[in-house]
Structures are given as structure tokens and as C-alpha cells.
Amino acid sequence: xxxxxxxxxxxxxxxxxxxxxxxxxxxxxxxxxxxxxxxxxxxxxxxxxxxxxxxxxxxxxxxxxxxxxxxxxxxxxxxxxxxxxxxxxxxxxxxxxxxxxxxxxxxxxxxxxxxxxxxxxxxxxxxxxxxxxxxxxxxxxxxxxxxxxxxxxxxxxxxxxxxxxxxxxxxxxxxxxxxxxxxxxxxxxxxxxxxxxxxxxxxxxxxxxxxxxxxxxxxxxxxxxxxxxxxxxxxxxxxxxxxxxxxxxxxxxxxxxxxxxxxxxxxxxxxxxxxxxxxxxxxxxxxxxxxxxxxxxxxxxxxxxxxxxxxxxxxxxxxxxxxxxxxxxxxxxxxxx
Numbered sequence: 001x002x003x004x005x006x007x008x009x010x011x012x013x014x015x016x017x018x019x020x021x022x023x024x025x026x027x028x029x030x031x032x033x034x035x036x037x038x039x040x041x042x043x044x045x046x047x048x049x050x051x052x053x054x055x056x057x058x059x060x061x062x063x064x065x066x067x068x069x070x071x072x073x074x075x076x077x078x079x080x081x082x083x084x085x086x087x088x089x090x091x092x093x094x095x096x097x098x099x100x101x102x103x104x105x106x107x108x109x110x111x112x113x114x115x116x117x118x119x120x121x122x123x124x125x126x127x128x129x130x131x132x133x134x135x136x137x138x139x140x141x142x143x144x145x146x147x148x149x150x151x152x153x154x155x156x157x158x159x160x161x162x163x164x165x166x167x168x169x170x171x172x173x174x175x176x177x178x179x180x181x182x183x184x185x186x187x188x189x190x191x192x193x194x195x196x197x198x199x200x201x202x203x204x205x206x207x208x209x210x211x212x213x214x215x216x217x218x219x220x221x222x223x224x225x226x227x228x229x230x231x232x233x234x235x236x237x238x239x240x241x242x243x244x245x246x247x248x249x250x251x252x253x254x255x256x257x258x259x260x261x262x263x264x265x266x267x268x269x270x271x272x273x274x275x276x277x278x279x280x281x282x283x284x285x286x287x288x289x290x291x292x293x294x295x296x297x298x299x300x301x302x303x304x305x306x307x308x309x310x311x312x313x314x315x316x317x318x319x320x321x322x323x324x325x326x327x328x329x330x331x332x333x334x335x336x337x
Contacts, residue, residue: 025072033248037072050253052242053078054261055086058101058228062268063261065089068254075105080114099123101225109202112209123221125213126206134197136187141204145171146197148187152177154197171197236260 023038023046030036036048053067053075065086069078079102087097100115104125115122133139137146137154146154154171161167173195178184188195200206212218236242240260245253 035070035248035250035253037070039071050245050250051075051078052253052257053082054229054232054236054257055082056229056232058099058224060268060272061228061232063232063265066254066257066261068250068257070250074108076108076111079106079108079111083115083118083120099221101221101228103225104128107209109200109205112205113202116205116208121212122209123213123218123225124209125222126210130200130206132207132210137197139203148173148195150181150183152181154195157196159201167201168198169201169203171199232264236264240264 025038028038028048030048033048036050038046039049039051040046049071051067051069051071051073053069054063055065055067056062057064065082067078067082067085083097083100090097098121100120101123104127107124107126111124112122134146136149139146144156148154152173154173157170157172159167159169173188175194178188178194181187213222240263242257242260245256247253247256
């Protein structure tokens with residue numbers, strides 16, 4: 001009975017008290033589809049939805065795995081499951097996965113550590129809250145400590161879990177060192193007795209990932225991800241019925257995603273396996289008349305720049321005339337050469 005009262009109190013605490021206030025998964029759910037969750041995305045309305053993720057081969061843009069899960073968790077929670085399922089599927093065909101490229105939504109220290117443990121090279125940007133350096137402090141990897149601008153050391157204290165459930169490492173300076181520091185108030189504040197710093201336990205993994213992304217290969221991988229996954233997602237949403245899923249429950253959403261991925265891959269296979277079709281017809285365009293030649297020569301003689309007539313004609317006449325001008329320019333160049 002006590003846990004039920006606490007749950008009801010939590011609902012009343014986060015529940016909307018004014019018209020138009022945002023809703024959450026503690027206040028709203030779908031009676032007909034209990035697996036659906038309220039999705040949170042900046043700049044968009046909060047709706048009941050599922051999280052859809054796909055893995056795509058960068059060479060042929062083939063969908064290697066599709067994943068449907070609850071929408072009340074971060075995307076980073078599903079990365080390892082997607083990687084493991086994709087590896088198992090590729091191993092059945094004798095293929096090996098060596099690189100993992102994803103957006104910042106899939107970043108976490110645990111994911112970085114697990115990818116390195118599995119021998120996979122990851123290219124996943126860190127979220128905006130992570131800081132590689134702290135202003136006025138220098139981190140030493142060997143001693144696992146910070147040194148402030150006054151030469152005092154902040155040693156490791158303990159690992160704790162913050163209010164959001166994230167593990168962090170705490171570093172503390174000595175109270176005697178901060179008491180005699182000339183910049184103590186602007187450094188630690190007026191109420192704190194000593195300076196404290198916090199960072200993730202996976203700082204070394206974060207730093208290695210950011211250093212890898214800063215290279216030329218890392219920048220290329222980020223562009224490759226945008227050119228590989230985004231078009232596939234756009235096609236699935238626009239042309240394969242994933243804009244709105246009609247099936248209920250998580251299993252139904254997963255089936256819809258699998259069918260859409262199958263249709264996408266089959267269409268890509270048929271295009272690749274089809275023999276090239278010969279050109280059956282061609283259109284012969286008429287040769288320009290003497291009047292056209294005279295008008296072009298007149299314009300060229302009255303405009304100082306050589307590129308001005310082309311710009312003038314392209315902005316004021318039809319595309320057919322533009323084609324004639326381009327054809328004429330091409331033939332003039334050929335004759336001169």
C-alpha cells in the first residue's frame with residue numbers, strides 16, 4: 001500500500017496543473033496500446049510512439065537490421081543490442097563488421113567501452129554536455145587527479161550516482177588549501193568548504209572517441225553517416241509506410257519495420273540484378289536558325305563580359321533558348337580548339 005501511495009504522489013507531482021502544460025509517461029498512456037510511450041523531442045509535439053532504429057551497410061545502403069523498442073528511453077540504451085543483432089546476422093553470411101558509425105544520440109561511456117571490448121572502431125560524437133577540459137584545471141591521467149591554477153591538487157574521492165541516475169567520479173581539494181587561496185570565492189563559491197569537480201568514469205573512452213572524430217577519417221565518417229542512414233530513413237518514412245504504424249504493441253511495430261525493411265532491400269536487389277536496358281528512342285533537336293545566330297552575336301557584341309549574355313538569357317528566357325545558347329557555346333569552343 002505504501003508503494004502505491006508513493007507512486008500516486010509522484011504522478012501528482014509531475015502532473016499538469018495548468019492548461020497546456022506538457023505531459024509525461026507518468027500522466028498519460030494509451031489504454032488500447034500500453035506499450036506505446038510519450039516521445040520527447042525538442043521542437044516537436046509529445047506523442048505516443050515507438051523508437052525505431054535501423055542499421056545500414058555503408059557500401060550498398062542495404063538495411064542489415066531494424067529495431068523497434070519503447071520510446072521512453074534514450075537511443076543509447078539500444079545501441080549494443082543493435083550491434084549484437086547485426087553482427088549475428090552478418091556472421092551467418094560470412095561477413096564481419098569492423099566500424100560502427102552513429103549520431104550523438106547513441107553516445108555513452110558504456111557504449112564506448114563495450115565497442116572497444118568487442119574490437120569495433122566507433123565513430124559516435126559525444127553529447128553537448130561533455131567537456132574535455134575544465135577551465136583553470138589540468139587533468140593528469142597517471143595520478144587520476146586535477147591541478148588548479150594555484151598549484152593545488154584535487155584528488156579522487158569516490159564514485160556516486162547523480163539525481164538522473166548517471167555514475168560520476170568526484171575530485172576534491174583540501175579545505176586548508178582552499179581556505180588560504182586568493183581566488184577561493186570565485187572558484188568554489190561562498191558556502192562550499194572545498195572545490196569539487198566531477199566527470200564521467202569513462203573519461204578516457206570519451207577522449208579517445210573525440211580524438212578519433214577530429215581526424216580526417218573521423219570527419220569523413222560523420223559525413224558518411226548522414227549520406228547513408230538519413231536517405232534510408234527518409235525512404236522508409238515517406239514511401240514504405242513508417243510515418244504512422246497501425247499495428248499495436250511493440251511486437252506489431254517490430255513486424256511493420258521488418259516488412260518495410262524487406263520491401264526496401266528487395267527493391268534494391270531487383271534494381272541491382274536487372275540487366276541494363278538499351279536506349280530505344282532518341283530525340284533530334286532542330287538546328288538553330290540564322291535569326292538566332294544573329295541575335296546571339298548581337299548580344300555578345302553589346303555586352304562587355306563573356307559570361308553576361310548567358311546570365312541574362314538564363315534569367316529572362318525559356319529553358320529551350322538556354323539550351324540553344326549552351327549548345328552554341330559548346331560548338332564554338334570545339335571549333336576554336
